[in-house]
Amino acid sequence: MIIQTAFGVAAALATWQLVVLALRPPRYMLPEPWTVAQTLWRRRDLLMREGATTATEALLGLLVGAVAGALAGLATAAWPRAGAIAWPVLIVLQSLPVFALAPLLVLWFGFGMASKVAMSAIVIFFPVASFLADGLRRTDPDLLDATALTEASHWRAIQHVRLPLAMPAFVSGLRVAAPLAPLGAVIGEWVGASGGLGFLMIQANARLQTDLMFACLALLAALTLFLRAVVDALAPRFVPWAPEASLLPSRA
The missing domain is CATH 1.20.5 (Single alpha-helices involved in coiled-coils or other helix-helix interfaces)
Structure with missing residues (x-):
């Protein structure tokens, strides 16, 4: 890989x-790769400092969004009637462009890290919730019928049958969502922030420092690959029966 x-x-x-x-x-439109590499080295202190801010926001957003998405997906199976009512609302919220939510989050949570974490969590929430809910819905009906014969409660059936079988879908949702965490953080920084790679990109764009903008993009790409690699590495340890995946498809 x-x-x-x-x-x-x-x-x-x-x-x-x-x-x-x-x-x-x-050069202000498209600098050479070597020029961007020089900027990465020359401005490394600034880039690392702002990159650490964005990485922290993305990691916290990934954690919060994954937990919230897992709970929402699980709730649709635990309380099917409530899920049938709440799920259309979530779909409507998912259809809203994240740029429309970012100003509201800044207004509610301020210009600090909280609004960026919230934006990143929202981006993560929907894929995780959707994948897990779909995995729970696709449980083999024959297995559910067999479980019913044991007089197991509804919650025990979810805990011991439906949830374990849905975990591969949950992992797939994480694999899709993890690379989106930096995107949510950067969008929040574009709207209003005092630090981070998104904030630095806005400043560089205003000064036509395209090489610095590309340097920020390079760090964001590296962060995206890192988060996906972390999910791929941890998934087999916590969900050993989940199918393996990598950043790139393997050859047949």
Whole structure:
């Protein structure tokens, strides 16, 4: 997986360099990869400081969103009637563009980290809740009938049959959601913040420092890959029966 990812990054950088050589755009529109690499090194203290802020927001948002999404997905199975009422509301909320929610979150939670964590958690919440709820709904009816013969309670059937079988779907939801956590944090920083990579990108854009913007994007890409790799690494330990996955599809 690491070798495949490295080849993909190298191919993207080579294509980028070829585009610059062929079109020769102004540096403020599209700098060379080497220029961005120099900016990454020269401004490393600033980038690491702001990157740490965004990474903290993304990690906290991932944790909060995953827990909230898991509870919501589980609630739809534990209380089917309440879930039937609440789920359409959640779908409507999911259809709202996150940019529309960001100003409200800043208004409610302020310009600090809380609003960014909330935005990241919202982005994470819906895939996790949707995947887990779908996994719980897809439990084999024959298994449920067999469980009913044991006189197990509704909650015990969920705890010992439906939830374990739905865990692969939950892991799939995490794999989809984890790379989105930095996106939620950055969107919150774009709307209103005093730090973070999104805040730094806004400042660089106003000054036409495109190389610094690309440096921020490089760190965001690295953070995205890191979060996905963490989920892939931890999933087999906590859910050993979940199917393995990687950043890139394996060859048949």
